[in-house]
Amino acid sequence: MSTKPTMKEVAAAAGVSVMTVSRAFRSDASISDDTRERIRNVADELGYVFDAVASNLRSQRSGFVAVTIPSINNANFADTVAALSGRLDPAGLQVLLGRTNYDMAEEERLIGQLLRRQPEALVITGGHHTERARRMMQNAAIPVIETWDLPQEPLGNVVGFSNADAMRVMVAHLSARGYRKIAFIGGDSSFDTRGADRRRGFVTAMQDRGLDPSRLITVGRPPVSMREGAAAMAILLDTLPDTEAVIAVADPAAFGALTECHRRGIRVPDDIAIAGFGNFEISGVSVPALTTIDPFPARMGEQAGELIAGLLRGKVTKNGPTLIEIEPQLVARASTGAG
Amino acid sequence: MSTKPTMKEVAAAAGVSVMTVSRAFRSDASISDDTRERIRNVADELGYVFDAVASNLRSQRSGFVAVTIPSINNANFADTVAALSGRLDPAGLQVLLGRTNYDMAEEERLIGQLLRRQPEALVITGGHHTERARRMMQNAAIPVIETWDLPQEPLGNVVGFSNADAMRVMVAHLSARGYRKIAFIGGDSSFDTRGADRRRGFVTAMQDRGLDPSRLITVGRPPVSMREGAAAMAILLDTLPDTEAVIAVADPAAFGALTECHRRGIRVPDDIAIAGFGNFEISGVSVPALTTIDPFPARMGEQAGELIAGLLRGKVTKNGPTLIEIEPQLVARASTGAG
DNA sequence: CTGAAAGCGCTAACAG
């Protein structure tokens, strides 16, 4: 009673072999319903808890899918993880989540930690990694899926979109509505690689249209907070007051910028237009509602989960890595005079 | 090359025993620095990855702390997890995270899944659980910590606060500022137990002051979204237009309520006051800023982590369960005429 | 500081 019971004890109590107990705890094993029922009851009474660690070692299957995200507290990444998790659950796979804090060095450390747990697949947010991290992932001999990006040199499978292209779409939208003096608010690009990609996309898109791409406000380390968005807007209004429209690297920053306008009595979109990225809930609720881009986070999670489930089922059917591109969608709302 | 190298291969390549390789990968083991360095280099060249599964089985230590939260996408819970994780990291403990979706049945299922992985401790959000979940946790023979609540019958350790008392503080604040017709916006209380506790605290506090506690607007399942907060405010303004102040079960709902007022041209706090809970970032950024209550999520995570690290280190020093009560703090801002 | 033997709790592989 003091020590935790094992299958051996359960087997003894039920009058069967250990192997039969093992079968009673798996779904696919061939065992009579009666026996299974009886063994499970005995196990329950003994307070037996299946030991997944021992099972994993012997079967060489951990049931883990390792997942890295920059931040736990981000609705976009959370939606991807929730959808991924929902798709993996029926396949008996559990998500082992780690956060990189938008830091490639931390990502490297984390990947090392996660791989020790023998995950069966690895889903990582982003397509930029340290050399060592790349090597670790390639050596791991498990399916790797990069998401939220369209990497130049994919490690394996990809379920993502082009952050740069998304900004192109947004610049096109603003340009079509007559805005020409457009600014960009973003974080320190040496950290947030997706943010850096968006900034690059903004600059390129502006140049392509013969517009001035130099209205760039850089705040601190990502994620850019609402408060930092407000601070950036304050700087923008003080230093470049003729700016006609602002694109923020993500919706929270865009909302922060909006609040700064409210505080100053500047009308949005009449005096200045504001747009974000991510289609966070706040973009649809704020007054005015914010124009944004929906990258379909849940869809990415589902597709990644689907891909993993398939790859792990048909272990041999490898016809090279899969690339699934998601098309982010412009959501035009009142903050840019639309909707 | 095709199969993953084990310690055996590393040992052979380094010309030492498997045991010595094992020691080279642990921090406390007695081994010369030279040998360790050499072995690690050999291991790196072979692409060796330490197998935590085998290690866990033999040592009977998983290095996992299982943690359940209602939702991944919630800044409050995320802050608790981040702080907890930060405190456990130096102790070599990894967080194994699961989400309950605000559902006690799902929590029960999840706890069962998590316990199979042999976690060394269990941190759960909330103090309400199914009977079966309680039994599983008690049988697990590991430290259990309930957070974000002050349970009537704790399972073991507690690092939390009284949700009901927090509402008492908020009602006192509004009452002191002269508001008497106060409403409460919350979710379906059969799911969100903390929300239900807050509602109960609201009703009791109102009654204690001889105020009418019947202005209760119930929206859908938790978490109550910004949109639902706005919808609830719309109902409130339509059906009980003489309401002077509104308390929302959490800040996002409070912000939603605020936006509904903006849309209708109702001034906050001049026409109606609004307060929330959680001290989410938005409460400090919105215009006007929202009065709220800070439950110090990070502090709870730190304390829980500290407690676990201590319990697992001094395995025998059990002087009964620990209760750490956090005192939530009122943050008075413009939305209730303060600040 | 280093090594040899034994075994953690379960399941693959085979037999019946």
Add this chain to the structure above:
DNA sequence: CTGTTAGCGCTTTCAG
């Protein structure tokens, strides 16, 4: 449908 045997990769334990 059920049982026997062996062993997953590491670390505990004991010796040197």
